[in-house]
Amino acid sequence: MSTEKILRAKIFSSEKPAEEQFSRFEKFIKKHYGDSAVLEWVYDETLEDGFRLEAGDDVYDWSREGRLRQLSEVLSSVDTEDSERVIPMLKDAVGKWTPKALPEEIGTVLTVGDGVATVRGLSKCEYGEILLFSGGVRGMVQSIQEGVIGCMLFDDDGEVSSGSKVRRTKMSAGVPVGEGFIGRVTDALGVPIDGKGEIEPSDHRPIESPAPPIAARQPVNKPLKTGLLAIDAMFPIGRGQRELIIGDRQTGKTAIAVDAILNQKGEDVICIYVAIGQKASSVRRLVKVLEDEGAMSYTTVILASASDSAPMQYIAPYVGCTMGEYFMKQGKDVLIIYDDLSKHAVAYRSLSLVLGRSPGREAYPGDVFYLHSRLLERSAHLSAEKGGGSMTALPVVETLAGNVSAYIPTNIISITDGQIFLDTSLFRSGQRPAVNVGLSVSRVGGDAMTPCLKSAAGSLRLELAQYREMKVFTQFSNYVDEEIQKNLRFGEVLMSILKQEQYRPYAEWEQAVILTAAISHSLDSLPEEHFEETLRAMCRGFEMSRPDVIERIKTGAKMSDEDKEAIEAYAKAGEYVERV
Numbered sequence: 001m002s003t004e005k006i007l008r009a010k011i012f013s014s015e016k017p018a019e020e021q022f023s024r025f026e027k028f029i030k031k032h033y034g035d036s037a038v039l040e041w042v043y044d045e046t047l048e049d050g051f052r053l054e055a056g057d058d059v060y061d062w063s064r065e066g067r068l069r070q071l072s073e074v075l076s077s078v079d080t081e082d083s084e085r086v087i088p089m090l091k092d093a094v095g096k097w098t099p100k101a102l103p104e105e106i107g108t109v110l111t112v113g114d115g116v117a118t119v120r121g122l123s124k125c126e127y128g129e130i131l132l133f134s135g136g137v138r139g140m141v142q143s144i145q146e147g148v149i150g151c152m153l154f155d156d157d158g159e160v161s162s163g164s165k166v167r168r169t170k171m172s173a174g175v176p177v178g179e180g181f182i183g184r185v186t187d188a189l190g191v192p193i194d195g196k197g198e199i200e201p202s203d204h205r206p207i208e209s210p211a212p213p214i215a216a217r218q219p220v221n222k223p224l225k226t227g228l229l230a231i232d233a234m235f236p237i238g239r240g241q242r243e244l245i246i247g248d249r250q251t252g253k254t255a256i257a258v259d260a261i262l263n264q265k266g267e268d269v270i271c272i273y274v275a276i277g278q279k280a281s282s283v284r285r286l287v288k289v290l291e292d293e294g295a296m297s298y299t300t301v302i303l304a305s306a307s308d309s310a311p312m313q314y315i316a317p318y319v320g321c322t323m324g325e326y327f328m329k330q331g332k333d334v335l336i337i338y339d340d341l342s343k344h345a346v347a348y349r350s351l352s353l354v355l356g357r358s359p360g361r362e363a364y365p366g367d368v369f370y371l372h373s374r375l376l377e378r379s380a381h382l383s384a385e386k387g388g389g390s391m392t393a394l395p396v397v398e399t400l401a402g403n404v405s406a407y408i409p410t411n412i413i414s415i416t417d418g419q420i421f422l423d424t425s426l427f428r429s430g431q432r433p434a435v436n437v438g439l440s441v442s443r444v445g446g447d448a449m450t451p452c453l454k455s456a457a458g459s460l461r462l463e464l465a466q467y468r469e470m471k472v473f474t475q476f477s478n479y480v481d482e483e484i485q486k487n488l489r490f491g492e493v494l495m496s497i498l499k500q501e502q503y504r505p506y507a508e509w510e511q512a513v514i515l516t517a518a519i520s521h522s523l524d525s526l527p528e529e530h531f532e533e534t535l536r537a538m539c540r541g542f543e544m545s546r547p548d549v550i551e552r553i554k555t556g557a558k559m560s561d562e563d564k565e566a567i568e569a570y571a572k573a574g575e576y577v578e579r580v
Helices: 019-033 064-076 086-096 253-262 280-292 310-328 341-354 368-376 407-415 424-428 451-457 460-474 482-497 508-519 531-545 547-554 561-573 575-579
Strands: 008-013 038-043 052-055 058-061 103-113 116-120 129-133 138-145 148-153 165-172 174-177 203-206 244-248 269-276 299-304 333-339 390-399 418-422
Touching: 008 019, 019 038, 019 052, 103 148, 129 148, 148 310, 174 310, 203 310, 244 253, 244 407, 253 269, 253 280, 253 333, 253 390, 253 418, 269 280, 269 310, 269 341, 280 299, 299 310, 310 333, 310 341, 310 368, 310 390, 341 368, 341 390, 341 407, 368 390, 368 407, 390 407, 418 424, 451 508, 460 482, 460 508, 482 508, 482 531, 508 531, 508 547, 508 561, 531 547, 531 561, 531 575, 547 561, 561 575
Parallel strands: 008 038, 244 390, 244 418, 269 299, 269 333, 333 390
Antiparallel strands: 008 052, 052 058, 058 103, 103 116, 103 165, 116 148, 129 138, 129 165, 138 148, 174 203
């Protein structure tokens, strides 16, 4: 007994085809779909001019609507930038156009809701392909099962209903990129939302692309300065590095990212800030800060707010990464901030559960690690043969009660090249930025520091480690001798120099002067009141009195003993204290 599946094709029209026409249709069906294929005619009063032939998932649309759609696609491919020749080119395109009965794959919506649609048919579609729903709604394939496709929707799903038709585009998801996006605020699909008009893109790139191979990379050894003494002196970040910013809610994670953006002024670095699941009002305030500080001239902000759908929050970081790759492959340096990937993972979990995927640990799907690894591994410092550009990633992750062993934090820690851990107790005690020196690390380390700053920082981390241990041992002691008190005071001074007001980054030469003075015990006698302002006054005063030393420091070369002695002498003199 034969088990061959019989394909039943249908031809729709308002008039029954003549026998000769029907016979030609039958020959066409059997030629392309096998001798066992069966054709039947179905009356459709809406097809007054033409016909529609459906064979499995393939649709041959020879109706008036189908031919007009073909013509529209031909006209949309005409280059309209040359305004003087646009009309002749359109006439030429129309003159050469011949309508063709080409097969299209058409599917049917089964269910829709929560930004996700399930579709029957489209057996040949691919993962990540863009589908076109009724009303112009776009979606991207996220799940392929036997007979059913799961698709997330980027537009309002109110236009989509059960039974509506879906067309393949045979195109992967992409986004416009280019210089025009610098200084602008867009949504997760690159559409401007700042009221400053349309953006003219320079190119169009797929949002999913492979990470640069090892042979196309070079070592990370050029610093990306954040302007924050606590980071640049102990956990330096190199161009092309991936450094995680992690901590509980309201501990200053975004503040560090914004300070890093502000410090790129004049550094020829393009910044991209991707806000995922945040309040739109918070992002508006952040953009206002960037505008006031003159940083929007080299920054792009991409917003997928908390009120946006899960698909928009899911796709936002990949869109930001694609925009950054455009500049990186032109040989430019890029800083991209994903704020934050905890909410990104939650959005992906929501999509996956609606799509019916099996939940794993903490209800996340099994591929949640790949979700972030394929994003972060696209950051790199390209080799000179590839242009020498770089993309530095600062992903942000939120913890609960400092639990860094939770699923998403541990995943991203294992992907990145180090982490800056922000401690809630330090933040509440006034230590801001609240960087926990013991738990933070940069795996690039001194390779991303200039010789000047490396020689100035010296034994800073070791001194702070000794201070933490001494403080623990003495906090319950009734008697502390004078030597220990002196060492505790020195540790407090070191912690104080790491305190820094938001939006006020230090230049590298200022960091070198402050570190040299502090580690030499030249600041031990300074009053605790207005400590940061005293440090800034010291830097200004030393710059005026010894500009020759400052010029040598700015070259980035290792500091000489004579220059260090000059800084120590000026710091101990304390004349600058009176100016505060």
